[in-house]
Amino acid sequence: MAQKLTPRSEDFSAWYNEVVLRAELADYAPVRGCMVVRPSGTALWENIQQGLDRRFKATGHQNALFPLFIPMSFFEKEAEHVEGFSPELAVVTIGGGKPLEEPLAVRPTSETIIGHMYAKWIQSYRDLPILLNQWGSVVRWEMRTRLFLRTTEFWWQEGHDVFATAAEAQANALQMLDVYADFAVNDAAIPVIRGRKSESEKFAGAVTSLSIEAMMGDRRALQAGTSHFLGQNFARAFDIKFLDENNELQYAWTTSWGLSTRMIGAIVMVHGDDQGLVLPPKLAPIQAVIVPIWKDEAQKAQVLEAAGRVRAALQATVRVRLDDRDELSPGWKFNDWEMRGVPLRIEIGPRDVEQGQVTLARRDRPGKEGKSSAPEASLVGAVPTMLEAIQSDLYQRALAFREAHTRYPETYEALREAVTDGFAIAWWCGRRDCEAKVKEETTATIRCIPLDQEPGHGQCIVCGEGAAERAVFARAY
């Protein structure tokens, strides 16, 4: 722990990798482009899973488990889907020592195999809607990989819903986007823009793709969750049909929606600082760590007794850990828990014990500013209150940062300048040419067309033609 992190301001990318490795969130695997999610990262992911799963169940979803392998021929049934995913597939050609008659793709996403099963399960309108989610990992053969942000294998959830009408499916795609936004804002303390993807950025096989977009600490955008209205594309490809109330056979309407371990990368990049990770309390596997401080055995006994008492008082309502390791100094422990992003440190030294108090140190405000004393007797109320304040302050800080780096350029030159500093929100005519020009000349892409924008008309920031919507332009992960 002795070595300091590369400062965030100096080399954001190096800082990111160092935090992920040194906070022991993940490590590189001995397989090209793959990662190992270590216990700290997995515990964080499990909290993300719980926060999402609870929301999915509240919207009537159930979980299911579909196969890892998909026959190659399934991909060819949906023209855009095969075009989008074929180049990224990992393919099993040998099974049980013999060449397979039909090679199997390791799933890059499961619309095809789930669509096949839905065709079997759905007969009548009474079988609809089907609302299912799957937790698991998928594989996409990526060229350039980054821990959590882009890896060959990644963990995620994928929801796959089926409806009798287009309107229901569209409402569902929006509902699940809102679930993601609610999770990002309230649990991950990350402000997001809900929007629609441009044609060139949408999911292979979708009619409409929606996403939530967040600003990272280096002012780049990250797509943190997507929700797709698939129209009848997959229903036609996989023969998902139902008898409607008039006894007529109809193709169904489907959606799919996913959020991945990328969210962990977003949490690192939005909240982290030069001391390491900063976790939002709602998701932190350890919300408060108690560090006892002593110099001799007499002090040790006294301090550990108080520390044990504080842990016992808190553990019903707070995920608390007592770091009573003998061989390490308090200063080393402070640094270590800061690196690991624990939101609140509770220091207890001999003087604290004498005065019946503890010292609280907020992770989001390192140094003196974030330190305060609190009577031991007050902690059962004070600690949860402080965790809530940290949660709220992290969100407000991220929001203020995004707002400080969001511009509304009115000329192409101003757009070019704006995307070097963060998000640029500007009128866009909707034409692919204009989008491509910006990408080529600035490397910024259209992240989304925000859903929350006042209706109006303007001139396209690129070509000057009439435009009915504003788009968010930004450099992105």
Add this chain to the structure above:
Amino acid sequence: MAQKLTPRSEDFSAWYNEVVLRAELADYAPVRGCMVVRPSGTALWENIQQGLDRRFKATGHQNALFPLFIPMSFFEKEAEHVEGFSPELAVVTIGGGKPLEEPLAVRPTSETIIGHMYAKWIQSYRDLPILLNQWGSVVRWEMRTRLFLRTTEFWWQEGHDVFATAAEAQANALQMLDVYADFAVNDAAIPVIRGRKSESEKFAGAVTSLSIEAMMGDRRALQAGTSHFLGQNFARAFDIKFLDENNELQYAWTTSWGLSTRMIGAIVMVHGDDQGLVLPPKLAPIQAVIVPIWKDEAQKAQVLEAAGRVRAALQATVRVRLDDRDELSPGWKFNDWEMRGVPLRIEIGPRDVEQGQVTLARRDRPGKEGKSSAPEASLVGAVPTMLEAIQSDLYQRALAFREAHTRYPETYEALREAVTDGFAIAWWCGRRDCEAKVKEETTATIRCIPLDQEPGHGQCIVCGEGAAERAVFARAY
């Protein structure tokens, strides 16, 4: 639902498949030997996961996520392991449209790739023990498959622990076996025999394999969980070394232990009956279903009001569902929920409402015998008490069944006869020849050498030579 199940006594295997499909636990996937775990099966698996995960955490374990892919060369590092698993591998040879330089196996189990990471993470005795578990799926190219019992892909957990000493590793292997036994007995209501595998039945690469063995409803044995002491085999193969307290480099000692979706098959086969699935209350996704009964609209309003009241009263402590579907008759619902194994049905009809009572129907005792009336006001106490009674009775019934079909033969002829009826516990000299002879002549195998047996000496049931231990012989899944 109209069609009856094949009776268990007539064709156990057909009955099993029908229950799994019609209770909608799982379905066949369009990939050879693979299954889809449907929402009812997944919810059951999630409850199994929670019951186990809680116990793993109580023994100091954390979860982690390792890659799905393992370089083929890793398997060759442990001689027995490669021999055992090579014939079963699914192999990825193409990635991103190009042939891979080194093919990748889809993990059949993760000792190798986890061992590789442990070698990187472990330096000193201070880093030990490492106690990690992974939830996920693995792939083994099986020739003959059965839903849940043997499928190409299956879901499981695999624990992988590392210790400084052999004694600690051995104690850990036993501890995790005990965790499985505790789960099987107390949550799944399945009695198990804890034992050691014979040399010919042990895990490829293990020094000692332990297992829990259960008797299914057709009196065959099923291995329901395994825990392996791997000695230094994988430590040597993957260079898992640590500096001990004397600053000397030592190979570590490792264990691995796993329990899979096979447990769902065991629950079906141990508790199920001719009406379908019977779930132990502790694991049942729905513990009690309320079925309102009405004939006209006036009754309906009255009955639904009472049903809503009962649900509201119970839902804090019981996983309860109100089946208020309009288009289905009460009789159809009874059959449907029986098929799905819900432990307790709460019927509420107009006369019940008048008398301020409900009718309780226990799933484990179909027909009049399991029906009773209870005042509505008593349900908050009565329903949990009845669920506990069902849990306990299911276990006792399974135990009595196993005991009724366990014999202690003293001659080889008696052994041959005994294994046609269930378990045979008999002296065994420990020689592979004797084990092979029994297998060849009876198809029964040694399931385990029970850990709980009184020390003693006898004559091998096969060869008559001196024997120090008894073994369980049985036909097995």
